[in-house]
Amino acid sequence: MLETRPTPLLSIVAPCHNEAAVLPGFHRRATEAARAAVGDAYELILVDDGSRDATWQVIATLAAADPRVTGVRLARNHGHQLALTAGLTLCRGGRVLIIDADLQDPPELLGPMMARMDDGVDVVFGQRRSRAGETAFKRGTAHLFYRLLRRLVDVDIPADAGDFRLISRRALDVLNAMPEQFRFIRGMVAWIGLRQEPIAYDRAPRAAGDSSYPPWKMLRFALDAVTGFSIVPLRLAAALGVLLAAGSVLLLAYTIGSWATGRVVSGWTSMTTIMLVIGSAQLLVLGVFGEYLGRLYLEAKRRPLFVIDRVIGGPDNPLGAHA
Numbered sequence: 001m002l003e004t005r006p007t008p009l010l011s012i013v014a015p016c017h018n019e020a021a022v023l024p025g026f027h028r029r030a031t032e033a034a035r036a037a038v039g040d041a042y043e044l045i046l047v048d049d050g051s052r053d054a055t056w057q058v059i060a061t062l063a064a065a066d067p068r069v070t071g072v073r074l075a076r077n078h079g080h081q082l083a084l085t086a087g088l089t090l091c092r093g094g095r096v097l098i099i100d101a102d103l104q105d106p107p108e109l110l111g112p113m114m115a116r117m118d119d120g121v122d123v124v125f126g127q128r129r130s131r132a133g134e135t136a137f138k139r140g141t142a143h144l145f146y147r148l149l150r151r152l153v154d155v156d157i158p159a160d161a162g163d164f165r166l167i168s169r170r171a172l173d174v175l176n177a178m179p180e181q182f183r184f185i186r187g188m189v190a191w192i193g194l195r196q197e198p199i200a201y202d203r204a205p206r207a208a209g210d211s212s213y214p215p216w217k218m219l220r221f222a223l224d225a226v227t228g229f230s231i232v233p234l235r236l237a238a239a240l241g242v243l244l245a246a247g248s249v250l251l252l253a254y255t256i257g258s259w260a261t262g263r264v265v266s267g268w269t270s271m272t273t274i275m276l277v278i279g280s281a282q283l284l285v286l287g288v289f290g291e292y293l294g295r296l297y298l299e300a301k302r303r304p305l306f307v308i309d310r311v312i313g314g315p316d317n318p319l320g321a322h323a
């Protein structure tokens with residue numbers, strides 16, 4: 001179909017997983033912020049990431065009433081980063097705001113972000129000054145994670161920044177050209193370079209609903225970040241091997257010495273200890289290898305990053321024709 005609508009100045013992309021309760025409120029606040037920034041020249045892309053609640057019905061209702069809303073339903077739950085990727089691939093705006101649908105990121109920050117971009121910044125990312133309504137566990141692990149990551153990785157990934165950010169079209173085109181399955185989008189954006197600047201904000205508690213990031217998903221996300229941006233764990237595995245080899249040389253000298261001087265070694269405790277240490281070190285190293293190998297295997301398939309079930313509203317919406 002021939003594209004008749006002018007390219008919007010701004011796209012707002014929000015991944016939604018079981019967000020039925022917050023979406024109407026999110027739509028209202030995001031719309032107000034967008035109108036204040038660019039008038040009518042924006043689109044709001046809501047990606048339903050295989051929700052089990054009424055999220056899709058709510059998106060459909062919003063899209064029917066508001067021609068600027070595009071609803072995208074993925075074929076199943078693909079996870080936050082791939083749902084976001086789907087939205088970023090489909091959006092057409094000259095600038096793109098990535099934002100969570102749960103109102104933890106204030107849409108009102110759009111105005112100041114746009115102003116910074118007017119000054120020639122390519123990526124304006126929200127940096128969390130505080131995180132209200134999140135457990136001490138989440139705050140603590142996030143704090144540690146970002147600092148550990150910065151030590152492991154060559155790319156300058158900013159601490160305490162999520163995906164909440166405004167990105168220029170040229171930076172987004174680079175991001176969209178990156179083919180990897182295991183996506184740690186905040187890191188991939190940092191990798192691009194160009195001018196990137198933080199803007200501080202206070203992270204609000206969720207407006208409603210529950211977090212879709214239980215601890216095991218956070219751990220997987222952290223692993224994706226580390227393995228996606230660093231081979232330091234492989235180097236550490238090699239270093240562990242060198243360390244154990246050096247230790248075994250000393251132990252060998254001792255053993256041969258004992259044998260030469262005829263001293264009988266009683267043996268069981270030391271044997272067991274050595275076997276356990278070496279055995280577990282081998283398993284650890286194999287585990288690290290396996291983590292990289294598995295990712296290599298899954299990347300090698302080059303499957304599409306997401307599958308779209310339906311798109312409603314937007315350019316195809318009969319109500320939504322601007323031209």
Ligand code: UDP
Pocket residue numbers: 014015016017018019049077078079080081083084099100101102104210211212213
């Ligand atoms: N999300 C998603 N797919 C998922 C998990 C989360 O699209 O599998 C969305 C979710 O709807 C929200 C954003 O990603 O807009 C952040 O998720 P959430 O608020 O659950 O994480 P938290 O803020 O607790 O880290």
Ligand code: MG
Pocket residue numbers: 100102104206211
């Ligand atoms: Mg959240």
